Amino acid sequence: MRVSLKDVAAHAGVSIKTVSNVVNDYQHVTPAMRARVQRSIDALGYRPNLTARHLRKGRTGIIALALPELGNPYFAELAAAVIDSAAEHDYIVLLDHTGGRREQELLVSQGFRARVIDGLILSPIELETEDLRDRAENVPLVLLGERAYDLPCDHIAIDNVAAARAAVRHLVAVGCREVAFLGARRGRSEPAQLRVRGWREELAAAGLAADDGLVAATDGWGHADGEAAMIRLLDSGRRPDAVFAYNDPMAIGAMRVLHARGVRVPEDIAVVGFDDVVEGRFGAVSLTSVSPDKAAIGRLAVESVLARLGGGAVEPRRIRAGYRLAVRESTLGRAGEGRGGPVTGTDG
Known part of the structure; x- marks a missing residue:
């Protein structure tokens, strides 16, 4: 049978109202009384009826x-x-x-x-x-x-512009000079627009060109979209030294293409994603990513x-x-080669 407030009150030798005050965390209950009632709650295994509580x-x-x-x-x-x-x-x-x-x-x-x-x-x-x-x-x-x-x-x-700038700033700090952006989604998409804006602003701040030829538009933001965007970019004859992807699935798709074509990550092309999802941490090369809280x-x-x-x-x-920048192997190898060491990340 379900344990009731009445059962707890009888066990503790107090009134039902006192038990109710403890269960509902009423502030005007002495520590000694609260402890006494809690011992009875624990002994009897009482669980409050949350449905009834909300309905009241x-x-x-x-x-x-x-x-x-x-x-x-x-x-x-x-x-x-x-x-x-x-x-x-x-x-x-x-x-x-x-x-x-x-x-x-x-x-x-x-x-x-x-x-x-x-x-x-x-x-x-x-x-x-x-x-x-x-x-x-x-x-x-x-x-x-x-x-x-x-x-x-x-x-x-989160502040998407600032977060994107943090990602590009890290890539510039580890020696990258031609940073591609994957995922400038076709049609309206404010998150993509904000991240492209951050990409442009940080490259400008570093005195580097924001080359539209290195911006790959996509219809979606999944693994296959990142894969296709990376293929198009490489087949166009462009060879950036870094890729900043709209999100982690796109970055992982892009890294799959780079691996298949014998392009080393991060030695030949560094890669940064966005969202810091679990799968990005456990690939053959773990993924540096903007990590929203x-x-x-x-x-x-x-x-x-x-x-x-x-x-x-x-x-x-x-x-x-x-947010913070979670730095991992997809960029860390470049930083470890006399370029100032790994970046620990920046809180937003």
């Missing part, structure tokens, strides 16, 4: 998380960070996959699950400001990603939803999460 507050205990690409390891790791953070607040996460399609993003943002969720964390690709401004539902909305929206909601992202992004997103539910954080906030 008029809530469901569910936060929705809508992401564009669950097959992308970055979004999978980000989802894990959100789920872990939500669990710390006794919330569960309802995961939606939008595929980056406008119709699905509209469906999610307009509240088709509003009756079963307390808040929505959304990473949009195709939605416009007007789409989100006209939301019919009033559940708290927190945005992730780099698209800019003029909306009364919290928006969490995914744990912080997940925590900030959940805390932003809960702050809105609690009536706090009334003014919308643009929240910058941190």
Whole structure:
């Protein structure tokens, strides 16, 4: 049988109200009383009824998380960070996959699950400001990603321009002078535009040319896209001494082509990715990558939803999460050859 508050109270020799105060972390409980009740909770194996607790507050205990690409390891790791953070607040996460399609993003943002969720964390690709401004539902909305929206909601992202500049600065520091960019996605894509901008700005700051002939546009950002972009670049006759890829899957695809063609990484071409996903750390050549603080992004997103539910954080906030440059073998060999040693990374 399920252990109740009444059972714990009887075991501890206190009132049910006292047990409730301890379970709900009411601050005006003496340390001695809290310890006494906690011993009974542990002895009986009491577990609070979270559903009932949320319902008493008029809530469901569910936060929705809508992401564009669950097959992308970055979004999978980000989802894990959100789920872990939500669990710390006794919330569960309802995961939606939008595929980056406008119709699905509209469906999610307009509240088709509003009756079963307390808040929505959304990473949009195709939605416009007007789409989100006209939301019919009033559940708290927190945005992730780099698209800019003029909306009364919290928006969490890293500084993509600064992060891209850090990646290119590292490549220049280890001796690279012709840095290609893979993943300038065809059509609108603000993250890609921001990273290309950072690439251009840092090359200019180093007195180097930002050669458009070294920019490879793609339709997607997967392994195959990186592979195809690298093939096109090499077949064009261009031979950069470094590649900065939009993300890690593209960088890994590019490295596969370089290996197949006998091009050494990093001795002939250094490679840097973006997102620092797990698979990049375990290849034959581990990948240097811009590492967003995914744990912080997940925590900030959940805390932003809960702050809105609690009536706090009334003014919308643009929240910058941190990042660092995780330097590994795909560039480290060049740095180890009398060029100033490895770079430990820069926090955003």
